[in-house]
Amino acid sequence: MIGIIVVSHDGVAEAMVKCCETIIGKLDCLETISFFSDEHLIDLEKKFDVALDNLSACNGILILIDMFGGSPSNIAIKKLSQNPEIEIISGFNIPMLLELISRSNLGDVKELKEKLLNRSKAGIIDIKGLIKERLKK
Amino acid sequence: MIGIIVVSHDGVAEAMVKCCETIIGKLDCLETISFFSDEHLIDLEKKFDVALDNLSACNGILILIDMFGGSPSNIAIKKLSQNPEIEIISGFNIPMLLELISRSNLGDVKELKEKLLNRSKAGIIDIKGLIKERLKK
Amino acid sequence: MIIYRIDDRLVHGQVIVGWIKNLGLKWLYLIDNEITENQQMIMRLTVPQEIEFKILNIANVKDEITRDLSDKPGMILVKSPSEILSLLAAGVKIKKVHIGGLHFKPGRSQYCEFIFLSPKEVEAIREIISHDTVVMVQSLPSRREIPVEKLIQK
Amino acid sequence: MIIYRIDDRLVHGQVIVGWIKNLGLKWLYLIDNEITENQQMIMRLTVPQEIEFKILNIANVKDEITRDLSDKPGMILVKSPSEILSLLAAGVKIKKVHIGGLHFKPGRSQYCEFIFLSPKEVEAIREIISHDTVVMVQSLPSRREIPVEKLIQK
Numbered sequence: 001m002i003g004i005i006v007v008s009h010d011g012v013a014e015a016m017v018k019c020c021e022t023i024i025g026k027l028d029c030l031e032t033i034s035f036f037s038d039e040h041l042i043d044l045e046k047k048f049d050v051a052l053d054n055l056s057a058c059n060g061i062l063i064l065i066d067m068f069g070g071s072p073s074n075i076a077i078k079k080l081s082q083n084p085e086i087e088i089i090s091g092f093n094i095p096m097l098l099e100l101i102s103r104s105n106l107g108d109v110k111e112l113k114e115k116l117l118n119r120s121k122a123g124i125i126d127i128k129g130l131i132k133e134r135l136k137k
Numbered sequence: 138m139i140g141i142i143v144v145s146h147d148g149v150a151e152a153m154v155k156c157c158e159t160i161i162g163k164l165d166c167l168e169t170i171s172f173f174s175d176e177h178l179i180d181l182e183k184k185f186d187v188a189l190d191n192l193s194a195c196n197g198i199l200i201l202i203d204m205f206g207g208s209p210s211n212i213a214i215k216k217l218s219q220n221p222e223i224e225i226i227s228g229f230n231i232p233m234l235l236e237l238i239s240r241s242n243l244g245d246v247k248e249l250k251e252k253l254l255n256r257s258k259a260g261i262i263d264i265k266g267l268i269k270e271r272l273k274k
Numbered sequence: 275m276i277i278y279r280i281d282d283r284l285v286h287g288q289v290i291v292g293w294i295k296n297l298g299l300k301w302l303y304l305i306d307n308e309i310t311e312n313q314q315m316i317m318r319l320t321v322p323q324e325i326e327f328k329i330l331n332i333a334n335v336k337d338e339i340t341r342d343l344s345d346k347p348g349m350i351l352v353k354s355p356s357e358i359l360s361l362l363a364a365g366v367k368i369k370k371v372h373i374g375g376l377h378f379k380p381g382r383s384q385y386c387e388f389i390f391l392s393p394k395e396v397e398a399i400r401e402i403i404s405h406d407t408v409v410m411v412q413s414l415p416s417r418r419e420i421p422v423e424k425l426i427q428k
Numbered sequence: 429m430i431i432y433r434i435d436d437r438l439v440h441g442q443v444i445v446g447w448i449k450n451l452g453l454k455w456l457y458l459i460d461n462e463i464t465e466n467q468q469m470i471m472r473l474t475v476p477q478e479i480e481f482k483i484l485n486i487a488n489v490k491d492e493i494t495r496d497l498s499d500k501p502g503m504i505l506v507k508s509p510s511e512i513l514s515l516l517a518a519g520v521k522i523k524k525v526h527i528g529g530l531h532f533k534p535g536r537s538q539y540c541e542f543i544f545l546s547p548k549e550v551e552a553i554r555e556i557i558s559h560d561t562v563v564m565v566q567s568l569p570s571r572r573e574i575p576v577e578k579l580i581q582k
Contacts, residue, residue, distance in 0.1 A: 008156060008231070009156040009159055009441070010152060010156040010159055011152045011155075011156075012149070015149045015151075015153075018147050019145060019146040019147040019148075019149045022147055022174050022413075023204075023207065023287040023292055023414075024287075024291050024292045024296060025296075025414045025416030025417065026416060037159050037529075037541055037567075038531060038538075038541060038542060039532065040531035040533045041436070041531070043532075065264075066156065066230075067160075067231045067441060067445075068262050068264065068267070068474065069439075069441060069445070069475075070440050070441035070444075071440040071441065073264070073474060074439070074440060074470055074471075074474065076264070077264065077474070080265065081469070087263075087265060088263075088265060089262065089264065090260060090261065091230045091231065091232050091260035091261035091262060092230060092261075093228045093230040094203040094204045095204050096261075098204065102295065113263060117261060120228065120230070120261050121258045121261055123204060123227060123228035124226065124227065124230075124254060124257050124258055125205050125226065125227045126225075126250060126254055127205065127213070127214065127226065128217065128223075130205070130319075131217075131319055134319050134323075135319075146287070159442075160441040160442055160446055160568075161442075161445050161446045161450060161568065161570070162446065162570030174413075175378055175384075176378065177282065177377035177378055178282070178283055178284075178377070179379060180377075180378075205320065206286070206287060206290045206291070206320045206321075206322075207287035207290075208283050208287065210320060211286060214316045214320070215312065215313075218312055218316070235445055239445075239449065239450055267473075268473055271477075
């Protein structure tokens with residue numbers, strides 16, 4: 001099983017994972033982390049260490065962060081510098097998380113990363129454009 | 138000003154908008170809608186109608202939905218069928234919302250839609266790949 | 275395998291992603307007499323193109339269902355217990371029905387997080403059960419099935 | 429325009445997106461003696477490539493700052509009030525400093541949502557003010573500036 005950590009500011013990670021669980025069901029080996037406006041970076045790093053420790057039995061770690069360049073991103077990159085096997089994707093969305101929750105016990109962490117990169121981008125859709133195309137058929 | 142409605146299941150819209158406000162500041166003419174597991178579709182449609190009414194003075198409406206094919210998506214498409222000027226994007230993420238909050242008073246709703254489609258996809262990054270590339274330089 | 279599902283949100287994320295994509299179902303038939311043309315259009319646009327999707331009137335359903343559907347896995351979706359009763363009355367054999375979601379509206383009382391029922395709907399469910407059809411409450415394949423009797427017995 | 433910002437999260441979303449991208453700043457100098465090499469590497473990787481980014485030792489800062497920086501808008505970022513005092517002691521003229529975020533750690537007490545200060549830091553802030561430097565609390569350009577005196581007066 002691949003260990004997943006979903007990290008964001010302000011409870012976004014928890015809300016999005018809960019949303020996906022309502023749509024598709026629960027995923028094991030998934031940890032969520034939120035970083036709040038009153039917290040010091042040290043607290044965020046502690047949360048990462050706890051999550052990594054909880055997932056220590058997993059084969060590979062994939063960290064999903066809300067955006068590149070924020071504090072969750074900075075600490076995730078720090079963890080990558082300590083363990084080069086970690087994979088990190090920024091900019092997660094609901095289609096990415098749904099794909100993750102249906103798939104995470106298949107393949108290795110690099111394959112999963114590629115799948116999620118593709119699926120999340122494919123899930124960003126100009127709906128009016130899509131409808132026009134489908135109506136043409 | 139373009140009116141924005143961010144719609145999701147389970148409080149994701151509110152959490153993500155709050156997150157962006159912490160990072161970059163507040164946006165006027167933005168409404169959030171959440172759809173919860175005990176609610177009937179009629180309630181979701183009522184929330185859409187309230188939001189559209191609140192934004193009735195805006196020039197153009199952009200609806201951001203969590204995923205294509207869910208209930209928020211179905212009601213958004215229903216609203217589009219009643220008002221063909223509405224634009225809808227699915228699969229929103231934090232980079233999309235940050236771009237939105239920095240930009241929404243520029244250009245018309247179609248330009249904004251294109252910007253957000255591009256920015257949200259560009260915000261989905263394989264961080265290890267990016268780091269390797271930057272370290273090469 | 276045919277899954278009979280009662281869900282007043284009709285075609286939505288749980289159905290598309292949670293059931294159809296997740297279990298690899300090949301077809302989805304929505305059986306409903308009251309659905310508007312606009313709703314039909316939206317559903318035809320949003321159901322994945324690779325799924326065989328039909329919207330059927332209850333009167334026409336018998337012909338469609340008499341051909342052998344069970345060689346490919348799929349779902350029959352209705353918005354309330356009464357459509358299931360109509361199917362049973364039309365002679366369709368149904369071993370099991372899932373109530374996936376019946377949400378709050380005036381006149382309904384809550385039985386669990388996502389199940390609200392009017393007294394008439396409770397009666398309809400009892401009648402379904404009297405046809406030797408098992409009625410289970412289950413929102414998603416990964417969740418536990420609960421016999422509806424556990425919720426509706428006083 | 430030079431923005432002096434105190435923020436113990438150093439380079440993060442508010443700085444990059446909220447200030448630099450939003451206000452179109454051209455450069456960012458981080459002034460710190462304690463920053464690790466690993467932290468430096470991460471910052472160099474994450475600051476947008478089009479921003480002139482330097483990490484300076486307090487001892488070297490005078491030479492860098494004496495050249496005229498104010499023709500292009502930018503930010504000088506430090507992690508605590510004491511670096512500002514060092515800059516003042518080195519003869520740098522600072523009209524205004526923003527405290528953008530000083531977060532909870534043991535020994536600090538809370539003054540507002542994102543400002544926690546130790547007694548020593550409160551003293552340092554008073555000393556900054558005594559140099560005729562205005563000290564404002566402000567996390568983001570779109571938020572109201574609050575004079576720090578309003579928070580630290582007993």
